[in-house]
Amino acid sequence: MFRVSTIPIPIPSAVADLIGRQIPQHIRDAAEAAEVHAYNVTICRGPRYAVAREYELGNLARKNKILAAYDPAAVRGAW
Template structure:
């Protein structure tokens, strides 16, 4: 079960990360949202683009801490 954490606490924790990691977290989250919106055959290219964006951001996150990886495209 995931832990419920107030937004202020999450922001405080994220403020301790380097800039490139914070940017990667933001990009991975946005890519995950885009991936979840693209479910039809008409949005296949957008979905593939979201998967590649998520993979690119996850590469940066895994180098910093493997537990930060966003797993939206299972």
């Protein structure tokens, strides 16, 4: 029986760059923006920030639509 190691193995930066170049630029931009919008949704708590939260959720939904068209597993959440 095999035992799987739980120790993460670092990826050299050259390999990470090579992997990153395989993804189209607009997908990389959408992924980065989705992370920012997901973070901003968590900041907007309380009734005072309801409008800002809805705005950020709308932006997050637009970026997730782009990501889902490329890879459904890449969709970011606001949790």
